[in-house]
Amino acid sequence: MATIADVAKLTGLSRSTVSRVINHYPHVSEEKIRLVRDAMEQLNYYPNASAQKLRNQKTDTIAVLVPLLTNPFFAYLLEGIDSVATKYNLQLLVCQTKHDREKEWKFLSLLKTKQVDGVILTAIENEWDKLTEFIEDGPIVLCNEYEKNAHVPTVGLDQVYGGYIGTKHLIEKGHQHIAHCRGRMISELSSDREAGFRKALNEHGLAVRKEWMFGDVSDIEGGKRAVREILAMKERPTAVFTGSDQAAAGMISEAKRHGLRIPEDLAVLGFDDQQIATITDPPLTTIKQPIEEIGQKAMELMIDIIIYKKDVKAPKIRLPFKLIERGST
Amino acid sequence: MATIADVAKLTGLSRSTVSRVINHYPHVSEEKIRLVRDAMEQLNYYPNASAQKLRNQKTDTIAVLVPLLTNPFFAYLLEGIDSVATKYNLQLLVCQTKHDREKEWKFLSLLKTKQVDGVILTAIENEWDKLTEFIEDGPIVLCNEYEKNAHVPTVGLDQVYGGYIGTKHLIEKGHQHIAHCRGRMISELSSDREAGFRKALNEHGLAVRKEWMFGDVSDIEGGKRAVREILAMKERPTAVFTGSDQAAAGMISEAKRHGLRIPEDLAVLGFDDQQIATITDPPLTTIKQPIEEIGQKAMELMIDIIIYKKDVKAPKIRLPFKLIERGST
DNA sequence: ACTGAAATTGAAATCGATTTCAAATTCTCA
DNA sequence: TGAGAATTTGAAATCGATTTCAATTTCAGT
Incomplete structure (x- = not known):
């Protein structure tokens, strides 16, 4: 050489x-x-890139931590992040945590060894208090998932409101018996969405039935599982508000397989507005999240910090979203 | 510090x-x-990682080039690659080419600057002859897509045979008028699959109708488009053999929207056996590719080369696959 | 107590670039 | 023409680790 x-x-x-x-x-x-x-x-x-990195004290590389590569939600988030990174000639070190606290910890340590110039988190596995020590090692930007008292730039949605309008939509459709499938129990995002769900029910004098609250439903298989549980109940909900289009698609498929009609016997409301929402039968009513924009915005914040050296403080950016009505509700 | x-x-x-x-x-x-x-x-x-990399003359990082992050096929391929990389403590630099020749070129140059220890290609955008110069800069492993006269380790399927058994299945179901949706025109993989398709038709004395041969169909939207074209034809095929489950799902959805019954009016055969194959209505008959295994095997070859320093030559590994019959054919 | 081998440690070279500082040269303009 | 400024170039220091080589110390076994 x-x-x-x-x-x-x-x-x-x-x-x-x-x-x-x-x-x-x-x-x-x-x-x-x-x-x-x-x-x-x-x-x-x-x-030689290593020599340059050593001398220049920067790597032009950003680590992106995602829980699961095969979850299309994160694929689109990555796409948004990548589109901006490409423009600024930054490399992406993609780190899959598989929801493992230790892996998350290990990947964040890339900041300590100066292997990356910054980290974008799309989920949070550890207690936030434990992660704060990494803030002094390099910039951390949060997107999608968030944490109320995290003093770092954050991009996301008002999930309480998302949960609220979704549930309200179902109520306005005449449903009195509404179930909710949320994501992981440790997710503040999921908890906020559930809070919105509860708020809407409360406002309309409807009770929250805890046997209709499903946790950890985040993919097609999870949706199918929830439907099987519902089918085994004496009293069934007439509508379900689900945390992702994947899960919703799984529910529709499984419900139909057992002879239920959608939306007559069971209305299903998704979240995200992914491609899959257009191919279910009936197509999914869902709440559209601007997934790619979330990713872009997060990377733009990172660039403000590491390239333009701006002092961005810790803004909490909230992007807009809207309900898209199709046939499933 | x-x-x-x-x-x-x-x-x-x-x-x-x-x-x-x-x-x-x-x-x-x-x-x-x-x-x-x-x-x-x-x-x-x-x-400091950069100092170590400089001194040790290795980066413990592998670049993985994928055309599109949002295509679930590549997400699962990445998952397979990542699962093995994790075991050996290698980092993944994920590089999205967006089917752009120059981007592919630029990413391969990471080998020249010694930014990565090796590159895994999951698709090929440039003429192979132009890419051979990179071979001397570091190990290149090919997976999924392949190239007959490439002297590098390769992992994939016998796509000619895949195309053949898929088509044969449709013929055995009684179809005489069969369309084919292939992927990109520059893809040897797609061409091989098409060759298998043609072979099956020939063997059964059926003609290949060029207006029923669709190119560049690789996602849900592409599938929908193809159906619209079919609907506009006087003479329509009764079955379609498609290059991916995504495309097949799009076809089913769009066909049903226009009142066609699946499989009575139009049989649809997918490829890959992704999650989406189980939620279409009817569920997809498809040819199951061991996607994750392809990725794993590719990374294992890479590890043999860069960690165990084995002289692996340029094996062409062919993994098995099988037809999974569901309701769409 | 002595000898050869093994264990322990450090000085200095090295990996391959960038940057500072200063020297040498050329240019500009009164 | 001469002074000061601007341009052009190189020697050496630096980034932060690892490794070689050699020196010293300790150990095992007579």
Whole structure:
């Protein structure tokens, strides 16, 4: 492998001058520039990235922690993050936590070893108090999932309100018996959404039935499982408000398989408005989250911090969302 | 930031000894080990990754090039790759090409700058001849997509045979008018599958109708589009063999929306056996690819090369697959 | 107590770039 | 023409680790 010293030797110049050419510094004569360029070509020289990172004290790499690569929600979030990263020539180190606290911890340690310039979290596995120590090691941006007392930039939605309008929609459709499938129990996002759900029921004098509250439902299989539980009940809900289109699609499929009609026997409301929402039968009524925008915004904040060195403080950015009515409710 | 020199100074030892402790070398006295450990803790010291990479001449990072993060097929491929990478403590630099030749080129150049120890390709955008120059810069492993005369380790399926048995299944179901939706035109994988399709038709004396051959169909939207084209035809196929479950799901949804019955009016055969295949109505008959295994195998080959320094040559590994009959055919 | 082997430790070189500082050269304009 | 400024270039320090080589100390077994 050719190094900068080889180029210097071949041209008869110093490493400094070669470096100046590589980095387009002014005050290098045209003649030497050409000389160096030719030598680099001839030697098939490429600067060693590790050496540059060491010297420049930055890596131009951002770690993105996602719980599950195969969950399309996070794929779209990544897509949003990637679209902005690409524009600024930043690399993405994709880290899958599989909801494992230790993995999350290990990945955050990339900040300590200066392997990345920043971390974007799309979920939170550990207690936030335990994660605060990493803040001094480099910028952390939170997106999608959030944490009320986290003093870091955050991008997300008003999930209480999301839960509220979704539930209200079902009530307005005439439902009195409404179930709720939430995501993980440790998720503040899910808890907020549930709070919105409860608020809507309360306002309309409807009771919250705890046997109709399902936890940890976040994919197709989870949706199917919930339906099976519902089918085993004497008293069944007539509508379900679900935390993701994946889960909702699983519910519709399983419910139909057991002879229920959607929405007559069971109305299903999704969340996200993913592609899958258009191919269920009937198509899903859902609350559209601007997933890619959430990712973009998060990466833009990161860029403000690490590239433009702005002091962004810890803004809590809330993006808008809306209900999209299709056939499932 | 504390460096190894700070630890050395605090302990009164040399950097060498500290380094030995960090790397668990033998021949360091218990006493000094404790001393160094304490100092590291006290100074909150973490070794600088860039410095280590520079010195060790390896990055423990693999670049994975995928065309599209939001395509679930590649998400599962990534999942397979990641599962093995995690086991060996390798980082994944995820690079989305968006089917762009220049991006692919740029990402492959990570090998030249020694930013990654190897590259896994899951698709190919440039002419293979143009990519061969990168082989000398570091190991390249091909998975999913392949290239007949590429002298690099490759993991995939016998797609000709896949196309053949899929088509044969439709023929055995009594269909005489069969359409085919393939992926990108530059994909050898897609071409092989199409070859299998043609072979099956030929063997049964059925003609290939070029207006029933759809190119570039690779997601839900593509499937819907193809159905709209079919509906506009005077002579319609009675069955479609599609290159992905995504596309097949889109077709079923759109066909039903226009009043076609599945499979009576239009039989749809998918490919991959993704989660979505179980929630369409009727559920999808499909050819199951062991997607995650493909990814795992590819990463295992990479590990044989970069960790175990095996001379793996350029094996072409072909994994098995099978047809899963559900309701759509 | 002595000898050869093993254990323990440190000084200095090295990985491959960038940047500072200063020296040498060229330019500008009174 | 000469002084001061601007341009051009290189030597050496630096980023933060690892490793080689050699020196010293300790150990095992007579």
